[in-house]
Structure formats: C-alpha cells, structure tokens
Amino acid sequence: MTRSGCGSVRLPFSALSSLVIVGLGAGLAAGPLGCARNPVTGKSELSLVSESQEIQMGQQGAKEVAQSIGFYKDAAVNAYVADIGKRxxxxxxxxxxxxxxHVVDDASVNAFAIPGGFIYVTRGLMxxxxxxxxxxxxxxxxIAHVTHRHSVQQISKAQLAQLGLGIGSIISSDIAKFGQLAGAGLGLLFLKYGRDAENQADQSGFRYALGxxxxxxxxxxxxETLSRISEAGGAGRLPEWLATHPNPDxxxxxxxxxxxxxxxQDRKLVVxxxxxxRHIQGMTFGEDPRQGYFEGNAFYHPQMRFQMQFPAEWKKQNMTQAVVAVSPGEDAIMQLGLAGQTPPEQAARQFLSQQGVEAGNASAARINGLPAASSYFRAQTxxxxxxxxxxFVSYGGQTFGLMGYTPAGKLSSYxxxxxxxxxSFTELRDASKINVQPARLELVKVPRQMTLDQFNSQYPSxxxxxxxxxxxxxEGPSSVIPVGRMVKRVVGGRPAGSS
Structure with a gap:
C-alpha cells in the first residue's frame, strides 16, 4: 500500500473491486480511493464517492422514500417547506x-437528509x-449534513471496511431479506451521525437560518421539544430524532x-x-389509522380493506413496508407485506427458488375464498x-406475502x-373499521387569559x-396562556388507549 498526493491510497485490484456500495441499487462501483476537499471546512478528507455518485445515490434513496413512506398530501404545506429550504x-x-x-407522511418527530440534497421533515415534527x-x-x-457531506463520509468509511448499507429492522438483516422488509435505499435514512457531525450541523444550520x-x-x-418528546415516547413508523441524531453534550x-x-438587536428577525x-391547521396528528392499525391482536387496513389476526401477547408493529409481530421469547416472527401484482403461484416459486431456501410441503388451497399459494420452507442464514x-394471497389487485418463521427445530411450537x-387474512367489511379517521390539529385563538388546564377544559383535546x-x-397544566394567543389542540381520531 502506498500513499501519495493529498492522501490518496492505492490498493491492489482485488481489494478495490470489492469496494462497492452494497444494497443501494444504484450500481455504483467505487472509484479510486482518495480524499476530497470538504465544501464547508475546506479540509481534505477521505472520500470514495464523487459528487455525481452522491447525487445518484440520493435520487435512488428519494425514490424509496416516495414509494415506501410517502409524502404528506398537502401541496401548500410541501411548497411552504420547499420555499424555506431552497432559500x-x-x-x-x-x-x-x-x-x-418534502414533508413525509409519518407521525414520528424527525427530519433527515440523504446525499445529494434531498431533505425531509415528518408531519409529526411539523x-x-x-x-x-x-x-x-x-x-x-x-442542509448542513449534506453540505458537510456527512453521509458520504460514513459511506466511504463503510466501503473501506467492506460494509454494506441496509435499513435497520427489529430482526436480523439475514432473516429480514427473506421477508423483503427492507428497501435498501432507505438505509440512507438511518445513517447515525456522530456528535462531531451533529455539532457541525448545528453550527452551519445556525448560520444558514441567520442568513x-x-x-x-x-x-x-x-x-428542548425534541428531548421532551423523546422522553415521553414517540409515535410513528420511523425512528425519533434522538435515535438518528445523537445529542451532543x-x-x-x-x-x-x-x-x-x-x-x-439591530436586525429585523423572522419568527x-x-x-x-395556519399552514399546519388541520394537519393529521399521530398515526393515521387509514394506513392500518391494531385493535388488540387484530390488524385492520381501511384503505386496502383487509384484516388479519396476529398471535396474542406478541409485540406488534405497523412498519412502513410490513406489519411485523415478534413472539414474547423473540424466537419467532410473523409478518405481512405486499409482494406486487405477481400471481400467488408465481410469487411462491420466486420466493422458494432463492439461493439458500428449501421448499417443503406446498398447497394451493384458497384462504377465506381468496386465491393463494402456501409452502413450508427452510432457509440458511x-x-x-x-x-x-x-x-401468497391475491386480493384487491395486489398479492400479499404472509410469513411466519423461527429457528430450525422450533417450528412445531409455533x-x-x-x-x-x-x-385469518380476509376482506374487511365492517364499516366502523373502514371509516375510521385520524386525529387532526385545530387552532384556537384564546379569548381570555387562562391556564393550559383551563384551556383543555373549555377546548378538549x-x-x-x-x-x-x-x-x-x-411547561405544564398550570402554564398561563395570554389573551389572543393561538393554541393548538387535537381533535378526533381513535379513542385514547386504542392499540
């Protein structure tokens, strides 16, 4: 190994050929190892990713975000956020x-950037x-995470260590690949920055806002708000802010x-x-039950009009790309997800033909009258x-993949x-489940001075x-609200305590 110039490193071809960005679907082979000038600090730093590659990665990740999470469907709110960001x-x-x-349609309180200049805030944060x-x-x-190329720095380090990028999940990635839980481009969302990067982003973000x-x-x-929300426990299918942005001391x-x-003091500052x-008046608050919700062990999806029962006492979660349940002993998993529009028999053949997957007894029996193809299987991880x-079940023009799996030797228990x-997968016909609506923000202009407790009594949330x-x-229930102040309250939604 030799070093020359600004710190570029030469490796044998055999090593260089293995340094590729794994899982992004962008087909980006690594170029020569070297360093580049950081656009903000001016310092030379390790970089295996050119700007054009960075943009290409971002475009791939942006497609995954749009398809797997989705944007909040309010053009005015998205335009408002875009105007602030672009300036x-x-x-x-x-x-x-x-x-x-963009504003993404998720209840978590977070914001994230992916390489190339793609910035997202959740409606939960707004x-x-x-x-x-x-x-x-x-x-x-x-914006500062992008200008400092923080994601690119991490990708470069990961490449150098021959590590791949993949979305985090509540189960091992080796098992997750069989269930198609992860859109690989979404791995860019969950690159956790270090405290130095967070301090840099705070400093540059401060400068951009003041500018x-x-x-x-x-x-x-x-x-302060983000910390309080994190302590209270968040909602949503994405991680909360402090899970992806370490809090510097x-x-x-x-x-x-x-x-x-x-x-x-001499500047005319904007608050x-x-x-x-007014821009967030009427915004969906918390989880949107129209995208699926649990009541006890039953999962209902009003928009897709199906329902399914999961095992009692299992930990259940409605994720962006799948509904997952994990056994109390964390040694068995049930999951439900979309498998495109491929007919059930073909989808089953494709799944069972994967390397390392061995088919067992198969059946083409219908499930509650719906076309289906089922099989036992073994897989090596x-x-x-x-x-x-x-x-695999065909319903409503889509094919759904339903799977339960456990370590070898434990199948008889589950x-x-x-x-x-x-x-239990079947059509949802109950109008009360289909017509459920989300909670929404409503603004109230306080007619007189009152405490928050008094406000909540007069305008219940x-x-x-x-x-x-x-x-x-x-600060709390006894906080005094001055006359004429606009205050948020939350109305509607499913009853408190529903799960």
Missing amino acids: MAAQSERPDLPWEF SSINNEAELAGVIGHE QNYDVREMPNVF NRIEHIEKMIDTVRL DREDYL EQGQIEGIVS DRSFQSSIG SIPLEQLAIINHL
Whole structure:
C-alpha cells in the first residue's frame, strides 16, 4: 500500500473491486480511493464517492422514500417547506445540488437528509413545533449534513471496511431479506451521525437560518421539544430524532453561546408563529389509522380493506413496508407485506427458488375464498437455519406475502400460531373499521387569559394534557396562556388507549 498526493491510497485490484456500495441499487462501483476537499471546512478528507455518485445515490434513496413512506398530501404545506429550504440551500456552500424538500407522511418527530440534497421533515415534527424560525433551524441543520457531506463520509468509511448499507429492522438483516422488509435505499435514512457531525450541523444550520434573517434564538426551543418528546415516547413508523441524531453534550448551551457571538438587536428577525400555525391547521396528528392499525391482536387496513389476526401477547408493529409481530421469547416472527401484482403461484416459486431456501410441503388451497399459494420452507442464514410457512394471497389487485418463521427445530411450537394468523387474512367489511379517521390539529385563538388546564377544559383535546403542553411549548397544566394567543389542540381520531 502506498500513499501519495493529498492522501490518496492505492490498493491492489482485488481489494478495490470489492469496494462497492452494497444494497443501494444504484450500481455504483467505487472509484479510486482518495480524499476530497470538504465544501464547508475546506479540509481534505477521505472520500470514495464523487459528487455525481452522491447525487445518484440520493435520487435512488428519494425514490424509496416516495414509494415506501410517502409524502404528506398537502401541496401548500410541501411548497411552504420547499420555499424555506431552497432559500437557505441557495446561500449554502453547495447551491448547485438538485435540492428537494418534502414533508413525509409519518407521525414520528424527525427530519433527515440523504446525499445529494434531498431533505425531509415528518408531519409529526411539523405538528410539534410552533413557528417558522424553529422549522428553519431544523431544515438548516439537515442542509448542513449534506453540505458537510456527512453521509458520504460514513459511506466511504463503510466501503473501506467492506460494509454494506441496509435499513435497520427489529430482526436480523439475514432473516429480514427473506421477508423483503427492507428497501435498501432507505438505509440512507438511518445513517447515525456522530456528535462531531451533529455539532457541525448545528453550527452551519445556525448560520444558514441567520442568513435568511430567522430568529436563531428559537433554535433551543426545538431541541428542548425534541428531548421532551423523546422522553415521553414517540409515535410513528420511523425512528425519533434522538435515535438518528445523537445529542451532543450541552447542545442548547452551545447554541446559546453562538447566539451570544452575533449582534441580533439591530436586525429585523423572522419568527412567523401565526403564519406557520395556519399552514399546519388541520394537519393529521399521530398515526393515521387509514394506513392500518391494531385493535388488540387484530390488524385492520381501511384503505386496502383487509384484516388479519396476529398471535396474542406478541409485540406488534405497523412498519412502513410490513406489519411485523415478534413472539414474547423473540424466537419467532410473523409478518405481512405486499409482494406486487405477481400471481400467488408465481410469487411462491420466486420466493422458494432463492439461493439458500428449501421448499417443503406446498398447497394451493384458497384462504377465506381468496386465491393463494402456501409452502413450508427452510432457509440458511449466517445465524443458522430458520424454518417456517410462507403464503401468497391475491386480493384487491395486489398479492400479499404472509410469513411466519423461527429457528430450525422450533417450528412445531409455533406452527399452529402461524397457520392461524395466515388463515385469518380476509376482506374487511365492517364499516366502523373502514371509516375510521385520524386525529387532526385545530387552532384556537384564546379569548381570555387562562391556564393550559383551563384551556383543555373549555377546548378538549383527544391527547393527554402533558402531550398538549409539549406541542404548544408550555411547561405544564398550570402554564398561563395570554389573551389572543393561538393554541393548538387535537381533535378526533381513535379513542385514547386504542392499540
């Protein structure tokens, strides 16, 4: 191995040929190992990914986000976020990237960036903050992750270590591949940044927001809200902010020190609280039951009009690409997902023909009158052999994949549970389950001074009082709300305590 120039490294061809980006579906072979100048810091750093490759990766990841998570269907809200983001990106160190900004339809309180300039905020985050300056601080932070090339740095390190990228799940990736849980491009969402990267993003995001005259004194409010939400336990199918953005020590203190270094009193700074709140009036709050929900052990999907029972006492989760249930002993898994429009028999053949998968007894028996193909199977993983049942069912113009699996030797303990769950898949006809609606944000202009507790008595919300305090950035029930202030409340949705 030799080193030359700015730190480029030469490796034998056999080593170089193995350094590819695994799982992104972009077909990007690694180029010569070397370093590049960071657009923000000006320092040379390891980089195995060119800017064109970075953009290509981002475009692939963006397709996965659109298909697997989906955008919040409010053109005005998406345009509002895009306008804020594009103004800040235009004055960043990388103005020529194909920047895109979107609101994704998820209840988690988070924002994320993928390489090449693709920035996303969740509707859960938008419903939890209270003004445009706060939103600008979050978007500026994510822009900074792109301008600093933080994702690219991690990908380069992963390539150098010959590691692949894949979406995290609650089960091992070796088992997950059989259930098609992961869209590989989505792995870019879950690259967890280090504390140094978070500090850099805070500093540059602060600068981008201030460059558009946003009141950066609002930024500490955001991180305080995010911490309170994390402590309370979040909702949604994506991770919460602090799960993907490590919290540097004394983060708020560091931001306040940055505030002290700039002269703000002579500037006309933008907060825009009421305009921001008007944009989120009526926004879906929390999980949207129309995308599927549990009541006890029963899973209902109003939009796709199906229902299915999962084993009692199992841990259940409605994820972006699958519904998953894990046994109490964490040694068996049930999952339900879409398998495209391939006929059941063909889908079963494709699944069973995968390398390492061995077919067992097969059946073409219908499931509750629906065309289906089922088979027992064994599959070899790096952790050992698994065995289970897989069924493909045709319904509503789609083919659904239903599968239960467990380590080899344990199938007899779970066979009945697997068969019972798979056999429960059927059409949803109950109008009360089909017509369920999500909770929504509603704004109230307070007619007189009152405490939050008094406000909640006069204008009841369908969420706990503590949560209502958090989304209005109030300390608690006794917090005083001045006359004329706009306050958020949550109305409608499924009854509190539904699961």
